[in-house]
Amino acid sequence: MLDAVEPFTLAIFTRVLGWSNEKAQVLMAGVRNDLRDKRNHLYVLVHFIYGKKSENT
């Protein structure tokens, strides 16, 4: 999860929100610290979604 922080953040923060790389790096460092802190019991949900096309089409 630590390695996922930058890929999800950097392009949209700099391109869309107009943040500098430095400002984004500071927030990402804080996110990694929050993630590393074992007192925080954090989780994410992963969805596996499937559906079938009708047999009668």
Add this chain to the structure above:
Amino acid sequence: MKQSNDNAETDSAYAESLGSSTASLGESIIGYKYENGRRYHAYRDGEYPLPNDEKEQDRLDLLHHIFKLMLGGNLYIAPLPPNPQRILDFGTGTGIWALDMADENPTAEVIGTDLSPIQPLWVAPNSRFVIDDVEDEWVYSSSDAFDFIHGRGMAGSIKDWAKLYNQIYAHLKPGGYLEMQEYETWIRSDDGTLDNCPSIIEWQAKIDEASRAFGKRMNVAGEQKEKLIAAGFEGVTDVVHKVPKDALHFLMLADFHLATFGAVAKRPKTERNRAL
């Protein structure tokens, strides 16, 4: 960056003999963009907001193993009939799911598509990779309909989910399956400890704001069930796995451990082959 320049030069040489369209196609696909120390795709520049460099490819390959561990070693959960003939993996990334699927289904043809040409050059004879934007109009003929279509981690990459799912439905055989494997980009806690994470709280609110403004919202994993139903799929099922942060770290460490013993074969990367 040097590799990219080298490739561009090779293509210029081609251009002299084969015409300018070859050069522009080559450059439009492998003329990667470098920004703040990360490398991004070139084809349909800017449409996919995550990097495609080797560091990211390693993350995607690890994620593949984490998903397999979640599914007890399986590649999907849909109740597919035996012997599927045609399988599509859109947004295939490094191609690792498609290659595993081709290995497990030697009589099937497995096609992987992506904006980035980061798949291995040496692949199973029943698999192939195509550079394509899944949000374009699909050009597969009706006689080439698929038994199974799979997408993973597409949240944040899709502008028009309804159009995508309508196209998928149209290009499935009757009785064919779609499976999406999506993680939420929203960190949670059940005991309130998220409240002690001011950076995460700010970060994920900003990711939501920025990805909405970009037109491709990232945190949409939880909405996919409704979107499949709206597109006409039957028996739509959403199986949710809760992945604790520490378990995710553990899974990653376990995977690295296996890798050191060669249990996880690392496939040659396109870039490394080109460097040779």
